[in-house]
Amino acid sequence: MLTKVIEQAKIDHFTKWFERADKIVIVSHVSPDGDAIGSSLGLYHFLDSQEKTVNVIVPNAFPDFLKWMPGSKDILLYDRYKEFADKLLAEADVICCLDFNALKRIEDMADAVAASPARKILIDHHLYPEDFCKITMSYPKISSTSELVFRLICRMGYFDDISKEGAECIYTGMMTDTGGFTYNSNNREIYFIISELLSKGIDKDDIYRKVYNTYSESRLRLMGYVLSNMTVYSDCNSALITLTKAEQSKFHYIKGDSEGFVNIPLSIKNVRFSCFLREDTEKPMIKISLRSVGTFPCNQLAAEFFSGGGHLNASGGEFFGTMEEAKAVFEKALEKYKSLLTAKS
Ligand code: 5GP
Ligand code: MN
Structure with a gap:
């Protein structure tokens, strides 16, 4: 029942x-x-x-x-x-x-x-x-x-x-x-x-x-590429992956090709917060996807730093600016949330 x-x-x-x-x-x-x-x-x-x-x-x-x-x-x-x-x-x-x-x-x-x-x-x-x-x-x-x-x-x-x-x-x-x-x-x-x-x-x-299991070959190659450029912030139990417009065209990116990428860094031991920054192809902005495990409120971070929101463990937002600027904001957010990210659960 x-x-x-x-x-x-x-x-x-x-x-x-x-x-x-x-x-x-x-x-x-x-x-x-x-x-x-x-x-x-x-x-x-x-x-x-x-x-x-x-x-x-x-x-x-x-x-x-x-x-x-x-x-x-x-x-x-x-x-x-x-x-x-x-x-x-x-x-x-x-x-x-x-x-x-x-x-x-x-x-x-x-x-x-x-x-x-x-x-x-x-x-x-x-x-x-x-x-x-x-x-x-x-x-x-x-x-x-x-x-x-x-x-x-x-x-x-x-x-x-x-x-x-x-x-x-x-x-x-x-x-x-x-x-x-x-x-x-x-x-x-x-x-x-x-x-x-x-x-x-x-x-x-x-x-x-x-x-x-019905992805294209180019999506899998894109995944490999994105992961090889991943940044892991061990001191914050976090990881960041990024994808620019230039990289998207190099890998013949089509909508949906990066679906699920943001979850992958969470498979690293001790990583409990993952961020994916993707340059939008239509608007001059960076789309932000955030995922966390456990009690870390990634929706709170999304609202505070990326005018977004969502769920405790899956949230997102938008950033109007360059990839470098978005990355800098993310790193600032990590500093602010460091104690929560490293708290014993
Ligand atoms: P995704 O990373 O799959 O695009 O988004 C995950 C979740 O975050 C969505 O289900 C939604 O609840 C939230 N989300 C994503 N983008 C935005 C945004 O720009 N604004 C707000 N408020 N929530 C978002
Ligand atoms: Mn839903």
Whole structure:
């Protein structure tokens, strides 16, 4: 049995909307990851099975390693089909906002979502949700939005209507937001849910291979290159990896090629904080990705030094300036947090 994470009143409220709605639009965050796509498609398959008119819209493209997911071909990219997407948003009965906590995380779609007269629900697990939806289902202790989608469908009484396809999408989001169940994954109920998803006929080993073992040769070479230039700050139990625009073109970088790189330095003994600085190809800025193990609050460091945020162990931000300047800021941040980084856990 699962704990009742979502309050009954919220389940009842959403069920009422669901029963009356015909046109439902699901939206998720910019540069969608496995959980954004997994939760959106998990909900999409369920709503589709209930004869609703459902559309999933995301701000921009998502990585190739998610394109095998059932339903992914029907996802609308806002930066390509803005007019059609605007119409769907304006005419929706209900808009489900998945896996983000603030309208700015959907970038150019924010205005259309805010302006729509549709009823709006937020289903998310990021800290500090903004108040832009009538129903806010926000549970930062839950490791993925996909898990919340599973919990929501079950609590509404529709476990039997989760299809194998829907289960595959939910599983993918749960898996990717926990690094293949290697962090934020000690809640035993996760494994009860996986067991339920397996009962739908999913092949979890195959899903793992499809997500993690389908990279290009150039990505693997890029990984080798980036790691060979890594800086380890032993006195701060930290490591830094970087990737400039020039290096990206040398390795025929395509979007998503550096996905997961930031986690690799954490495999070094005693390294408990990792930073990845990547020069953006479109805007004059450096994208920052941070990961930590244990209690080190990398989201706090992201907010303080890189106008960002996120989760305790996975956060990010942006820096407008050169790579050298970003690196200097990172080193300043290390100095400030040195005592926390070297504290006995
Ligand atoms: P990633 O390193 O995978 O890009 O991001 C990890 C997590 O950090 C995301 O799930 C998100 O919660 C947070 N994050 C990443 N970039 C930003 C940012 O620019 N601003 C904020 N507030 N959070 C971010
Ligand atoms: Mn997520």
